[in-house]
Amino acid sequence: MFQQIKTMFSKSCEYAIKAMIFVAQKSKEEQRVGIKEIAKGTDAPEHFMAKIMQDLSRRKLIHSAKGPNGGFYMDASDLKNSIADIVKAIDGDTIYKDCVLGLKECSEKNPCPVHFEFKEIKKNLIKMIENNTLAAFNEKLDSGKFFLRNK
Amino acid sequence: MFQQIKTMFSKSCEYAIKAMIFVAQKSKEEQRVGIKEIAKGTDAPEHFMAKIMQDLSRRKLIHSAKGPNGGFYMDASDLKNSIADIVKAIDGDTIYKDCVLGLKECSEKNPCPVHFEFKEIKKNLIKMIENNTLAAFNEKLDSGKFFLRNK
DNA sequence: ATAATAAAAGATAAAAAACTCTTTTATTAT
DNA sequence: ATAATAAAAGAGTTTTTTATCTTTTATTAT
Numbered sequence: 495m496f497q498q499i500k501t502m503f504s505k506s507c508e509y510a511i512k513a514m515i516f517v518a519q520k521s522k523e524e525q526r527v528g529i530k531e532i533a534k535g536t537d538a539p540e541h542f543m544a545k546i547m548q549d550l551s552r553r554k555l556i557h558s559a560k561g562p563n564g565g566f567y568m569d570a571s572d573l574k575n576s577i578a579d580i581v582k583a584i585d586g587d588t589i590y591k592d593c594v595l596g597l598k599e600c601s602e603k604n605p606c607p608v609h610f611e612f613k614e615i616k617k618n619l620i621k622m623i624e625n626n627t628l629a630a631f632n633e634k635l636d637s638g639k640f641f642l643r644n645k
Numbered sequence: 646m647f648q649q650i651k652t653m654f655s656k657s658c659e660y661a662i663k664a665m666i667f668v669a670q671k672s673k674e675e676q677r678v679g680i681k682e683i684a685k686g687t688d689a690p691e692h693f694m695a696k697i698m699q700d701l702s703r704r705k706l707i708h709s710a711k712g713p714n715g716g717f718y719m720d721a722s723d724l725k726n727s728i729a730d731i732v733k734a735i736d737g738d739t740i741y742k743d744c745v746l747g748l749k750e751c752s753e754k755n756p757c758p759v760h761f762e763f764k765e766i767k768k769n770l771i772k773m774i775e776n777n778t779l780a781a782f783n784e785k786l787d788s789g790k791f792f793l794r795n796k
Numbered sequence: 797a798t799a800a801t802a803a804a805a806g807a808t809a810a811a812a813a814a815c816t817c818t819t820t821t822a823t824t825a826t
Numbered sequence: 827a828t829a830a831t832a833a834a835a836g837a838g839t840t841t842t843t844t845a846t847c848t849t850t851t852a853t854t855a856t
Contacts, residue, residue, distance in 0.1 A: 501739060508745075560831080611773055619766050622762055642758065690844085692845065696845090716803085
């Protein structure tokens, strides 16, 4: 079988997380960031990223302004959003409820064979994405220690 | 955005894990299991599952025999395979090396912003899927305590 | 040898995800 | 008011994944 890529999140979600971190950093100095700059800065296809930004905007995870000097930006409360909030907005909350084997009725009382094995993993994953807010990233991300582009 | 499903593994991989567990259980009493029975027992589309079984067979994770009384079966060494082996066979080993944000060059020295956050999670996930062999499941899976069908 | 069985392989179709291009709407500055 | 700017929205296309259907090959039992 030749699936090249199978990552934890969808491509859209990967782009969304990158974009949010990118804009978060620029938002420190009250800058608005245009879609072209976001696409370049995250190495994502511009028009595809535009769609994702629309989604994020519609879901109130980010602010936007049309017209000259317009673009995307974040206020203090936007920076409180976590990776989990972004994932929920783009990929939905299936990561919270869905069985790893895709079973609809999988539960504590009616578990699939791998249910209990994955329970802890998922708990840690969820805790992590909930605890990591954009504000927290902003503190960590200082000059050249991390990167968002595909080199 | 309206992706209904975004699970850890691909659909093919979910089916593969279910099928392997299903056949593993039947293999205790030297039974061979036909593709129809596997599809029914795991609530998967028959012809699609057939393709997956071919993959698993080609990759030597399971044995098969054509003709009357033929079907899929496992020997003792097949039962030593872990969930990780199945995942690697179907979804590839991207879970081992790929960056959560899809960056090709992400590494310890050149990390994406979420690299270190996800490092532990992935380590635990990998440990878990490697430690859970089919043989181990066979011991755990006793009468009606777990299920594989979508009810 | 022949018929029946069951997996393997091939070829195609449908659905979802990823990506692109064009038009519209809102805002700002002149 | 007008032109320029930039996001929003609409309408595609392409690629990948999932699923189905048909033909071939191997094996067994008669």
